[in-house]
Amino acid sequence: MVLAAVNVSVKAFAQLTANGIFRGAAYGLLGVGFALILGVTGRFHFAYSFTYTLAAYMSFTFWDRSGLNFYVASVLGILFATAMGVSIERYVYRPLATRAGATALLAVFVASLGIGIAGENVIRLFWSSQSQAFGGPGAGPQQEVWHLWGHHVNFLNLDVYQTASAFVLVLALAAVLRFTGLGRQIKATRVNPDLATIIGINANTVYLICFAIGTFMAGVAAFWYGIQFTVEPAMGQRPVIFAFVVAFLAGTASGPVRVLMTGILVALIEQWSSMFISVRWTQTAVFVILLAYLISLSLKGSNLLRWLKLPARA
């Protein structure tokens, strides 16, 4: 009986795998941006969801109000959000962290919660709480349904564009980290900001760059999300929580490609699990796997080296 069920669902499996890769690319892109910020700067940037949402709203507004070309407006919107992310680091997090010293992580986290809450509601105040169609008819790429494997696997052209842009951005970041001086500076700062400063790296500048890259990536993800669905003030919450989970599973010190792959893996687990359990349960399934994994880690108990490493990042 199990075998029969498996046999029937080979085609469904292919479709779910495609869905998983598309959705996972979005999780992965967000996860890469978040992991870069948290891993290098140590700032728990909860307001990530605010800059994500802001990118979509500003793109929409630039296009709607100024009559600019849709793509130009979108790039401007994403850059606006990027500037916001950088300003948050420069004018809120950095002064706080300098002042708070050992408890910087918590102080920055609380402040970023504050910005996230205030930011979302500023958006509601300006644009209303209603969800809005992004792009509108005629703007942006047209939706087409593409087929693979004789109509067994269907997806939108937008899915492909979105996934491709995620891969391009992540691979570009990986290349920057690997081959350029800037990349080496970022990696050095990630390992030890104080030592990096001693050898002449301006850690503050590196932090700003990481915020710019991370926020830009989130902006691109928001753009594709907006085109496929609608924009609304709380649109950042769910995808960003997934980004947190992806960054968490991959480890914030991991390379971008690994984080992207983790994002895809999470989405694949989410999609595949729908073959065995009700669709309502799939996201929960991901979290349950995560929890079980962590509990098994802690109950192993013998790995005291990990334990010793605990307070290293105070």
Place this chain on the structure above:
Amino acid sequence: MQIWLNYLDQILIYVSLALSLNLLLGYAGQVSVAHAAFGAVGGYAMGYVVTAQGWSFVPAVLLGAVLAGIAGVLVSLAAMKLSVEYLILLTLAVSSVIIGVFTTFPQLGGSYGLIGISGITIFGWHMTKPSDWVLPTLVVAIVVYATCWRLGESAFGRVLKGVREDPTATQALGKNVFGYKVAVFGITSGLAGLAGGMYSGWLGLATPGVYGFAFSLTIFAMVIFGGMANLTGSVLGAAIVTLLEPVLRRAIKIEASRAALIQLIVYGLALVVLMRVRPQGVLPEGRTLRSYVIRRTKQARVEMSAEWVPENVVAATHVDVAAHEEQDRRELRWRDAPVVLVADGVTKRFGGIVAADDLHIELRKGTITALVGPNGAGKTTVFNLLTGFIRPDAGSVKLNGVELVGKNPDKVARLGLVRSFQDVRLFQRISCLENVSLAVQHQYGENIAKLFLGPTQVSRRDAEVREKAMEWLRFVGMSNFADVPTGSLSYGQSKLVSLARVLATDADVLLLDEPASGIDTKWVDTMLDMVEAVRNQGRTVCIVEHNLHVVGRLADHTYFMELGQITAAGTIDELTNSPRLAEAYFGTA
């Protein structure tokens, strides 16, 4: 009138949630953004058994509290080894998963949640108006306050603060950090479940929206506003955050929907400003409301100038022969002393690097053994291996015949083998006295059951603990600093307090990692006097030390380590007279 009573009910419920989160966040330092989700466990459980199973309210709420406590224990297991940023990520996920699980059950109303929880009676009293709820919510708030106060402001809470400041150092002092974390997660989640049951009863519903992530953040913000590790602060924080919306609406006279948005914007920005101007909250740790009303000037502090030297108590008691004691006399003392600790064949590899290679070490009662060797020889690794912080690949370590390999560091410490840290690792934000008090073993007030069942004993026993800790502070000459947080001490003073902390464990065997390094030369002799005084009390001491002057003065027996191996043993004179060892230690002469 009823509307303000309604706010009072709401504040009292939020107070319960904020207090319990404060015990977890402020005292134990576990940053959780899942507190509302534990409240949801209580709220949903109560709602379900009341509406579908016909339970009465009080047992239903208690059931919810127990279930939430169990959920908290499970989360604590997952959280055990995570650093702060990962703990935030984990609790974020937990918050989603708990709410997600509830929305998948049609019995729990799916994504609409449980609505129409009505007809609640408490001991025959019908709960209909806001005024009916004042007493029950007040009782719960008082119970939660009393519980958190008892746990937080006691020996138990002292250990929680140790866990917050430095879990490794806490474990090294013999405290079962694992158990404390499980307990504090379980208890605070249970209390959140209790408050959640009350909340859902008062609201008449338990929905995913009510207990969403935003509510967790609100509770979190109350604790931050009020001040971490300050229970009165949490009461204030809950009141301020709750009253912000109605006050704003009445004061600025704007329509309700905009008021709600502006309230959230104000509240978000207030969090940012608070972190900027007063990150410790309205009432910082250790401050009471009264301390603001009655401005007691507490300026009896000793000036911490560079000129300060420790009160030289030891010098008066110690016999001044040690410095010139003959080498052979010390060798004799070592030869005759009974062996207390034996490490045999201890080996540890990290990948291809052999950090410890077939080590054989003996520590003898009432003697000082020194471990010397060049940097990177593996001396500190030996301490980690002996005390269970690193598990050896092979070999055994026996303390008075009891095998230590395989035991956790806290168990090893309780068996009487305690180590100090090269980088001191004091608990920065608590006082010297509390640092040393924490080290005292077998404290009455560390037992949760005894805390609640023997209230008179608790304070009497804790006074004894503090007196004992004070004696050790006097011993190292730091008693004038008893109330000073160790974060504001100089390095040398920190070393002295860390010595007092190790001594206060009453362990038979002390492993001191560079006790005299990094302190002012004029204190070095004082420090060495103290270590000798400890030996003269019959305790066994092992030191890791670079300074050969220190070793020459203290050591009765010396091991020389190179690249993870012990290559020589004997008196320090024998070792320093060997040209080969001198070269290994100093480089080519």
